[in-house]
Amino acid sequence: MLAVKDLEITFSEKNSIFKAVRKVSFSVQAGEILGIVGESGSGKSMTALALTGLLPPEAKVCGSMSFAGKTMHFEDNSQWQGLRGSKIGIVFQDPAACLNPLKTVGKQVAEPLILHKGLTPKEAEVETIRLFSALGIEPAVQRIHHYPHQLSGGQQQRVMLAAAIACKPMLLIADEPTTALDVTVQAQILRLLHEYVHNHSAALLLISHDLGVIAQLADEVLVMCGGTIVEKGSVYQIMQKPLHPYTKLLLASLPRLDAPLKLPLVANEGLTAEGGCVFAARCPHYRAICLEKEPPTKLLAEGRQTACHIL
Ligand SMILES: Nc1ncnc2c1ncn2[C@@H]1O[C@H](COP(=O)(O)OP(=O)(O)OP(=O)(O)O)[C@@H](O)[C@H]1O
Ligand code: SF4
Ligand SMILES: [Mg+2]
Incomplete structure (x- = not known):
């Protein structure tokens, strides 16, 4: 139903260019719940805003998407008028x-x-x-x-x-829909989202930094870091058998009741290397090549995908 290709969002700051989203591609089918997870600043909301034509005017965007059989270019803002609120909620x-x-x-x-x-x-x-x-x-x-x-x-x-x-949209985009709510109301909203997808064969793009929310609802999960997709897989694969070093640390950072609080993932404070792996400055496994070359996206068995030099 939705296929996004090479989405790139940049901001110009003084004499430099900041890439908020870097060549992101993914797709979501009717009846599917695709979770997008990642730390703060990883580009989740910018991706959602691009899909609805709501990016801030200072953002420069390129790439294309195909939605319900129609190809659209992110640069052309006029295309979203008839879709937003109607086919895309x-x-x-x-x-x-x-x-x-x-x-x-x-x-x-x-x-x-x-x-x-x-x-x-x-x-x-x-x-x-x-x-x-x-x-x-x-x-x-x-x-x-x-x-x-x-x-x-x-x-x-x-x-x-x-x-x-x-208006019974075919695609629903929910960006942190339950972050400000207590757990009871959160559970109700998640159930309502699930029911909508199930009853209308709609697609849901569920964005959250909360792995618990993603685990409850998503079928497939994209893991974002520094504006790129570093890993993709089924919710079981990502939660139970993560491959990418960033996903592993993200999961290890989840607070647990039976263990002292650990924060193995260092916050991203402008540490993204240009030209190399976006996670290189924080990765415990990095090698020389990680600073020199962007890791290629590797397609693995069962629809899994990773971007890491050592995998
Ligand atoms: N108007 C803007 N000008 C410059 N940079 C921006 C602007 N809006 C967002 N950014 C940057 O784009 C990057 C991605 O932001 P985004 O809002 O997509 O993050 P996010 O993954 O949704 O984070 P969170 O979980 O905190 O909502 C961030 O580094 C942010 O600082
Ligand atoms: S490419 Fe290198 S720095 Fe990046 S996650 Fe893999 S090992 Fe770590
Ligand atoms: Mg956000």
Whole structure:
């Protein structure tokens, strides 16, 4: 359904160029949940924003994507108008920042239905009430008249989800959809996302720095580091048999109740080497070649993929 090819996003800073995303390629099929995981600053959100035409204006983007049989070029911003909110739904981390504080939440969910599906305001209101009920935003008939500040964080996130799925998009992009929520609400939102994919044969791109969230929902996982995909595999392969040194350290950094806190993965503070492996400055296994040459992407058995000189 979606195939991204050679996505590259750069920012110019004074006299230098910073590559936030470097030649990233991947695909996701209908009915599939693709997780994107990686430390802060690894390029997850920039990738999501490129797929929805929402990158900041100072970003320079190149590459192409094929979506539902149509080839699109990231440089051309006009292509996303008819897709965003209609065929591609988006859920971001911070509903308070994304919802309009001056409009009732009901109007904000009804809008895409009027705009993209041609429903009358009354029909859109009826559909919004149905969606609110289905997502547990109760009592739906009253909730539609509330403003965002009258709802809890979990309810606001459900409103965002209602707006994202209102037009039954084929592709849902959720960028840290549960990061600001407590574990109970997090579990509810993840279940709702799973149900949507299952019931509509949609594809979900689930972005999170939380490996626990990815483990619960994803079928396939991309691991990002320094704007590149360093490893790809099924959720079982990545969680149980990680190959790439970065993935191993990322997993080893997960807090455990039965062991003292360890932080084996040093934070990325501009340590990315130009021309070599993006992880070289922090990798316990690096060799001379890692600083000189970018590791090639190797395709392994069962659809696995890694980018490391020693694998
Ligand atoms: N407007 C901008 N100008 C310059 N650099 C930017 C800009 N926006 C993002 N970046 C840089 O792009 C890189 C990738 O950012 P991105 O937001 O994709 O990270 P992320 O993986 O989503 O991290 P997090 O888990 O913290 O959300 C970061 O190094 C960030 O500093
Ligand atoms: S290419 Fe080298 S530096 Fe990069 S992860 Fe592999 S061993 Fe480490
Ligand atoms: Mg992000």
